[in-house]
Amino acid sequence: MKKFKGLFLIVSIILLLAACDGGSKQASSEETFTLKYNSAFPPSIEEWHAKAKATEEFVRLVEERSNGRVKIDIFYSNQLAGQVESLDALAKGTIDLQNITPTAWGDKIPEGSFTALPYWNINEEHSLYIMRETEIGKQYEEAMENYGVKVLSYWPGSATGLMSNKPIKNVSDLKGLTMNLTSDLMADFYKQTGIGVATIPYAEQYEALLRGTLDGIQFPFYSLEDYKLAEVVDYITKPATISPALGVVAMSQKTMDKLPEDLQKIIIDTALEMENEGLAGSKKLTEEAYIYAQENDIEIINMTKVAYEEIRELHKETTWANFAKKSDGAKKMVDLLDEETEKWKKENPGMAEEFENSFGK
Known part of the structure; x- marks a missing residue:
């Protein structure tokens, strides 16, 4: 009989603990x-x-x-x-x-x-x-x-792309322009292309472009309207430098x-x-920026494929190379980019064709 009482006590304790545990999970789920x-x-x-x-x-x-x-x-x-x-x-x-x-x-x-x-x-x-x-x-x-x-x-x-008060159709057009340096990674690119360096806060870019302290900037195209930059630039260049x-x-x-x-x-x-x-x-915001540019007499320059490849290659040799020095991970990212981009193009022929058709003649 004592054995049965002991067994009953053990079972009761187990059931009680199970009930308490179930209650705590329920309470936790309501936290x-x-x-x-x-x-x-x-x-x-x-x-x-x-x-x-x-x-x-x-x-x-x-x-x-x-x-x-x-x-x-x-x-x-x-x-x-x-x-x-x-x-x-x-x-x-x-x-x-x-x-x-x-x-x-x-x-x-x-x-x-x-x-x-x-x-x-x-x-x-x-x-x-x-x-x-x-x-x-x-x-x-x-x-x-x-x-x-x-x-x-x-x-x-x-x-985000190039906006300027002088037309930028290729690398040679950058020579002699004064532009805002937003990253040390791009210092070598500026040096090789002959760009004059300025370091001006974003909030002061409008005034700098108005006074001619800056000839161009790299900034979101929607800022033509949002920051009224359409009043102080005459050109934007496509493809955008960062899209998006x-x-x-x-x-x-x-x-x-x-x-x-x-x-x-x-x-x-x-x-x-x-x-x-x-x-x-994001696509809508970019498209609205291009429409706003046209409505406000901003000339949209479409680089040729040759000009695009030239400026991109120079960035690879300078800006990208400087980034790759930052860490082993950064180097791996740069090393893989073109390979992965070509893979994406093959898997998305429609968008790849649209990009190719965006270049000027």
């Missing part, structure tokens, strides 16, 4: 999390912009799909941490998410400067292919992970590890969905 999202940018103007998809729409959907278990507070214009400091803040978990350009952290994660290399990309689809489906993107994401930061998504921010520029949304790995798996999946899946939805907005 809520409030995350801090620091953005280097101001609030989005249009909801169809890729940045809006990566920021406001992403936040709305995560809160909705998690049934309110994840709440995300957005802090614009680096309110919580400065552009440079935000990387360490993210790695430490002081902030949970950050929207920024990969180049902003180039000193600590040099692989991020890859996205600023002139003529590395062709269009939005090609850009995401390189960053998502090749070893090039893996090199960058591994460097981020080693710092304690996880890449959630990329967002395309429209075309990329932003990145990253998350603290410490924060990610604290979340239940179902919430991690919601965040990751939603970020990827917003990444893909951003393609159309």
Whole structure:
């Protein structure tokens, strides 16, 4: 009889522990999390912009799909941490998410400067292919992970290219122009082409172009309207030097590890969905910039294929080569780019043909 009583007691204890464990899992599944999202940018103007998809729409959907278990507070214009400091803040978990350009952290994660290399990309689809489906993107994401930061998504921010008050049709047209030097990686390119160097804050570029202190800049084409640069430049040159520029949304790995798996999946899946939805907005923003240029008497110069290949090759010998010296990962990214681009062209003949047809005669 004592044996039966002992057995009954053991079974009762096991059932009690199981019940308690089940209760704790249930309670855990109802736990809520409030995350801090620091953005280097101001609030989005249009909801169809890729940045809006990566920021406001992403936040709305995560809160909705998690049934309110994840709440995300957005802090614009680096309110919580400065552009440079935000990387360490993210790695430490002081902030949970950050929207920024990969180049902003180039000193600590040099692989991020890859996205600023002139003529590395062709269009939005090609850009995401390189960053998502090749070893090039893996090199960058591994460097981020080693710092304690996880890449959630990329967002395309429209075309960035040459804008000037003198026509730039080829490399020789650059000689004697004074242009803003935005990266030390390009110093050798400026030297070889005979470009005069200036270092002027973005906010002062309008005045510098107006007064002739600058002859040209490399800047987003949509700034012709947004920053009224159509008033002080007469030409833009295609193909764009970066088409498109990329932003990145990253998350603290410490924060990610604290979340239940179902919430991690919601965040990751939603970020990827917003990444893909951003393609159309980026293309639209670029196209609207070209229309605005034509309406405001800005001449659009289409480089010939020969001129494009010449300027790209010179950048490979200078800007790209300087980037490759930054790290083993950076060198690998440069070494693989042309091979992966040719592979993408073969798999996407329609877009490859569209790019070839964009050159001038």
